[in-house]
Amino acid sequence: MTQLTHLVLAAVVAGTPITNAPAHSPEPVPPPPSVRTMAPVKVVATLPIYASIAQEIGGAEVEATWVADPNEDSHFVRPKPSYALQLRNADLFITTGLDLEMWVPALLDKAGNRDVLEGGRGYVTAYTGVTLLDIPVAADRSAGDVHIFGNPHLHTDPLRTLQVARNIATGLKRVAPDRSARFDAGLAGFQDRVHRRLFGNALVDLLGGPTLEQMALNGTLFNFLDTQVMEGRPLAESLGGWLGEARPLRGLRIICYHKNWTYFEDRFGVECADYVEAKPGIPPTPRHVAHLIDLMRGEGIDVLLAASYFDSGRVTTVAERGEATPVIVPMYNGARPGLDDYFDLVDLWVGSLVAASSHSLH
Numbered sequence: 001m002t003q004l005t006h007l008v009l010a011a012v013v014a015g016t017p018i019t020n021a022p023a024h025s026p027e028p029v030p031p032p033p034s035v036r037t038m039a040p041v042k043v044v045a046t047l048p049i050y051a052s053i054a055q056e057i058g059g060a061e062v063e064a065t066w067v068a069d070p071n072e073d074s075h076f077v078r079p080k081p082s083y084a085l086q087l088r089n090a091d092l093f094i095t096t097g098l099d100l101e102m103w104v105p106a107l108l109d110k111a112g113n114r115d116v117l118e119g120g121r122g123y124v125t126a127y128t129g130v131t132l133l134d135i136p137v138a139a140d141r142s143a144g145d146v147h148i149f150g151n152p153h154l155h156t157d158p159l160r161t162l163q164v165a166r167n168i169a170t171g172l173k174r175v176a177p178d179r180s181a182r183f184d185a186g187l188a189g190f191q192d193r194v195h196r197r198l199f200g201n202a203l204v205d206l207l208g209g210p211t212l213e214q215m216a217l218n219g220t221l222f223n224f225l226d227t228q229v230m231e232g233r234p235l236a237e238s239l240g241g242w243l244g245e246a247r248p249l250r251g252l253r254i255i256c257y258h259k260n261w262t263y264f265e266d267r268f269g270v271e272c273a274d275y276v277e278a279k280p281g282i283p284p285t286p287r288h289v290a291h292l293i294d295l296m297r298g299e300g301i302d303v304l305l306a307a308s309y310f311d312s313g314r315v316t317t318v319a320e321r322g323e324a325t326p327v328i329v330p331m332y333n334g335a336r337p338g339l340d341d342y343f344d345l346v347d348l349w350v351g352s353l354v355a356a357s358s359h360s361l362h
């Protein structure tokens with residue numbers, strides 16, 4: 001069904017005049033039928049993570065698909081021609097909006113769908129309203145750096161991902177305003193899930209998710225929890241969820257492969273002391289690897305974190321030579337069976353890091 005047919009159908013079922021009929025019709029207006037009688041909003045996302053969030057927000061009102069394979073490096077995707085066709089018929093397109101998906105302009109060109117071009121009503125940038133980090137002082141791609149507008153790997157922080165979800169909901173409401181209530185409810189559900197999984201039920205029930213989110217974003221949460229006492233016990237003991245589980249990671253120095261983890265570091269307090277890639281997108285030289293091994297052995301840094309789409313042989317070799325444990329994890333849902341949504345993904349990241357670091361902490 002084309003966009004136009006959607007609109008007409010939406011107008012008809014909503015009882016809205018679609019011609020120049022008088023605004024006050026003498027005919028009684030029938031109540032609008034269920035939104036289920038309308039076609040789902042067709043969403044194409046660059047990354048599987050954005051598609052799964054759109055699906056969770058929209059439920060049966062959304063049909064979301066994605067372009068990048070969950071096991072490939074999202075910087076370097078070669079979209080199949082079939083994706084241009086899907087995008088041609090899409091109502092909504094979701095992309096990060098920085099320079100992560102440099103393959104998007106060519107794809108949009110082939111699709112020829114004006115509604116989903118930048119500035120169109122069906123174009124959503126995930127980064128809108130997200131506080132970016134790693135913004136270079138001088139943007140220079142000549143050295144191969146692939147993050148010239150700031151770090152584009154937004155979804156490694158659950159709270160930045162929540163802002164991404166808000167942007168997606170705004171886009172859905174823009175293209176299907178008649179279903180706004182459904183999308184608002186879907187977003188509220190997603191937000192509550194993120195709050196509860198991040199902070200744990202006890203703190204959310206006590207203080208409310210939005211208050212906790214605000215404190216986490218402005219950097220006051222941990223000081224607050226450490227200085228408040230409730231019923232004779234430090235409030236920090238009530239912290240659950242991913243932040244509670246990841247408490248042993250705070251202040252821990254690790255080596256990371258690529259600058260995928262900047263926002264994860266910001267949220268969970270772990271620190272990538274150095275990277276296997278000397279610059280984002282630049283494969284390591286033997287000299288740089290030698291430097292890393294010295295660093296790991298010299299400082300006792302014993303975890304090396306890498307996305308699973310990098311050469312796992314190289315990751316393991318560097319880790320072994322530095323006497324560190326390699327933690328190789330997918331970046332996207334769908335990369336492995338059982339890794340179905342965002343929550344599975346963060347569970348895996350936090351759980352794997354805590355497990356790998358626990359031997360060094362005891």
Ligand SMILES: [Zn+2]
Nearest residue numbers: 146259260280
């Ligand atoms: Zn990157």
